[in-house]
Amino acid sequence: MKDITLHxxxxxxxxxxxxxxxxxxxxxxYTRDLLQMEAFFGPxxxxxxxxxxxxxxxxxxxxxxRLPGGTERxxxxxxxxxxxxxxxxxxxxxxxxxxxxxxxKDLPMxxxxxxxDRDAEATALTLLPSLPAGALxxxxxxxxRVTVDAFARRLEAQGASPRTVSAYARDLERVASVLASRRPxxxxxxxxxxxxxxxxxxxxxxxxxxxxxxxxxxxxxxKAAMRSFFTWAEETGMLASNPARFVRLQRLxxxxxxxxxxxxxxxxxxxxxxxxxxxxxxxxxxxxxxxxTGIRLQELVNLDVDDVDLDAKHIRIVGKGNVPxxxxxxxxxxxxxxxxxxxxxxxxxxxxxxxFLSNRDTRLTxxxxxxxxxxxxxAAGINKHIGPHALRHTFATHLYxxxxxxxxxxxALGHASLSTTQVYTHLVDGALENxxxxx
Numbered sequence: 001m002k003d004i005t006l007h008x009x010x011x012x013x014x015x016x017x018x019x020x021x022x023x024x025x026x027x028x029x030y031t032r033d034l035l036q037m038e039a040f041f042g043p044x045x046x047x048x049x050x051x052x053x054x055x056x057x058x059x060x061x062x063x064x065x066r067l068p069g070g071t072e073r074x075x076x077x078x079x080x081x082x083x084x085x086x087x088x089x090x091x092x093x094x095x096x097x098x099x100x101x102x103x104x105k106d107l108p109m110x111x112x113x114x115x116x117d118r119d120a121e122a123t124a125l126t127l128l129p130s131l132p133a134g135a136l137x138x139x140x141x142x143x144x145r146v147t148v149d150a151f152a153r154r155l156e157a158q159g160a161s162p163r164t165v166s167a168y169a170r171d172l173e174r175v176a177s178v179l180a181s182r183r184p185x186x187x188x189x190x191x192x193x194x195x196x197x198x199x200x201x202x203x204x205x206x207x208x209x210x211x212x213x214x215x216x217x218x219x220x221x222x223k224a225a226m227r228s229f230f231t232w233a234e235e236t237g238m239l240a241s242n243p244a245r246f247v248r249l250q251r252l253x254x255x256x257x258x259x260x261x262x263x264x265x266x267x268x269x270x271x272x273x274x275x276x277x278x279x280x281x282x283x284x285x286x287x288x289x290x291x292x293t294g295i296r297l298q299e300l301v302n303l304d305v306d307d308v309d310l311d312a313k314h315i316r317i318v319g320k321g322n323v324p325x326x327x328x329x330x331x332x333x334x335x336x337x338x339x340x341x342x343x344x345x346x347x348x349x350x351x352x353x354x355x356f357l358s359n360r361d362t363r364l365t366x367x368x369x370x371x372x373x374x375x376x377x378x379a380a381g382i383n384k385h386i387g388p389h390a391l392r393h394t395f396a397t398h399l400y401x402x403x404x405x406x407x408x409x410x411x412a413l414g415h416a417s418l419s420t421t422q423v424y425t426h427l428v429d430g431a432l433e434n435x436x437x438x439x
Contacts, residue, residue: 001079002095003046003048004039004043004047004048005041005043005044005046006037006044006045006046006047006049006050007038007043007044007045009047009088009092009097009381010034010037010038010098011089012097013030013034013088013091014027014030014031014034016091016095017030023065029080029084030084032153032156032157033080033081034084036063036064036081037058037085037088039063040058040061040064041054041058042156042352044353047092047097047098048097048099050102051102052103052104054102055085055089055102055104056104058085059104064078064081065078065084065376073149074145074146076146077131077146077149080424082136082234086103087105089102090382091398095216098127101431105305106206107430109197111424117225120133122258134164144176144180144186144187144188144191144300145173145176145221147187147188147233148172148173148176151168151172151229151232151233152165152169152172154167154232155168160300161298161320162298163298164227167221167225168225168228168229171221171222171225172225172226173224174198174204174205174222175205175222175225175226175227176305177204178198178199178202178204178205179191179195179199181190182195182198182199183195184229188233188238188239189238189239189240191230191239191243192243193244193245193246194244195242195243196226196244196247196399205219206219214337216250220250223247223248223249224249226244226247227244227247227249229244230242230243230244230245231244243358256423257390257393257397257423257424258384258386258390258393258395259386259390259393259394259397260382260384260386260390260391262398264382264384265291265394265398267288267289267380267381267382268289268376268377268380268382269287269291270377270380271376272284272287272376275379278343279359281339281340281343281374282340282356282357283372283375284336285336285337285340286300286356286369286372287373287376287391288332288333288336289333290388290391290392290394290395291391291394291395292329292330292332292333292395293315293327293328293329293333293395293412294327294395294396294399294412294413295315295327296320296389296392297315297320297366297369297370297387297388297389298366299317299318300320300356300368300369301354301356301363301364301365301369301387302317302318302354303315303317303354303356304355305341305344305353305354305355306353306355307355308337308339308341308355310329310334310337310341313328313329313330313334314326314327314328315327315329319421320414325414327412339431344357347361356369360418366388369388370387370388373387373391375386390414393424395412396409396412396421396424397414397424400424402427404425406418406421406422406425409421409424
């Protein structure tokens with residue numbers, strides 16, 4: 001039992017609470033709090049290996065103190081998570097899963113379990129969308145920023161990508177900031193259509209931090225975030241009617257995606273092959289993975305060693321909406337991966353399961369991947385300003401050029417709608433026009 005991981009202990013604790021007759025609402029918020037701890041320590045971390053200094057670092061970490069978009073979490077939310085951490089560790093000690101309580105000396109012991117359960121149930125009312133209408137209204141008004149925090153956590157629970165949660169949280173914080181400047185202490189139930197019209201015409205919304213006008217795409221996303229937020233608030237009973245129901249979204253003309261030509265792709269890969277360092281070998285696999293599978297950036301950094309199955313010729317990923325998928329690995333990519341995996345198993349301390357490691361033997365982040373791509377583009381003399389997602393566009397464009405079958409491209413990219421994929425037909429048709437002109 002002393003060899004139990006954090007994830008296993010958390011699941012056992014939730015099962016214990018369930019056996020004690022705790023309500024689903026209470027269990028829901030406890031689960032969210034325990035997931036924050038797993039995000040910081042790692043689900044495979046041995047519970048007995050967590051010491052007071054580690055807990056002290058968690059108490060100062062962004063995983064606890066901030067939303068994915070960088071916005072500070074509401075103080076009551078942070079305090080509740082800390083109390084759940086304390087109760088979880090006390091339970092672990094009392095049940096013999098750890099010998100000593102790994103709590104810093106200055107951590108307050110907090111409230112009783114009964115009071116904590118009541119608090120968790122009240123918090124759940126802001127997180128669960130299936131409550132009867134009016135339930136939250138009876139609980140009293142929620143400050144707008146606290147409600148934005150709850151909505152961001154709801155998006156996380158629904159499996160929205162970290163980038164989506166981050167973008168929506170930032171946009172809604174901007175909206176909340178403008179509303180607070182107009183009406184200090186404003187609760188979500190007090191927002192009216194007229195107030196939202198005022199917000200959408202405010203320079204704080206229509207212009208960026210440097211005063212330049214925001215792009216149509218940025219304003220479109222902000223309006224979409226507003227509509228989603230207030231629709232959710234209405235469904236959970238926080239307000240009687242949706243003040244964003246009159247907000248209209250104009251159809252945007254999609255920009256043609258940027259991608260590498262065949263010559264640029266060969267040039268980039270040739271530059272990578274000419275450098276024989278640990279970083280270069282890792283980066284070559286990463287870039288060939290983008291170009292050979294069309295994988296998304298977040299899907300790539302989330303890959304573990306065990307997600308690669310060379311015998312079955314595929315990798316397992318979790319796509320958008322937490323949908324499991326497999327991606328085919330072509331012959332030359334399998335060959336590169338086979339050599340990399342042999343070296344990867346000799347790296348790290350054994351605690352990190354990530355396929356791609358940083359120089360510190362931790363999971364490579366999305367930002368680090370983007371920086372490494374910049375390094376190699378410059379080394380190859382490619383003067384295009386592109387990010388990792390452009391390599392996905394490159395994969396799709398070249399796949400359609402070779403197959404001529406848009407349905408194959410749709411399946412390869414994992415698009416739910418064919419209309420999302422059809423932009424690549426326009427790109428290749430443009431290449432066809434140029435070729436005919438040269439006849």
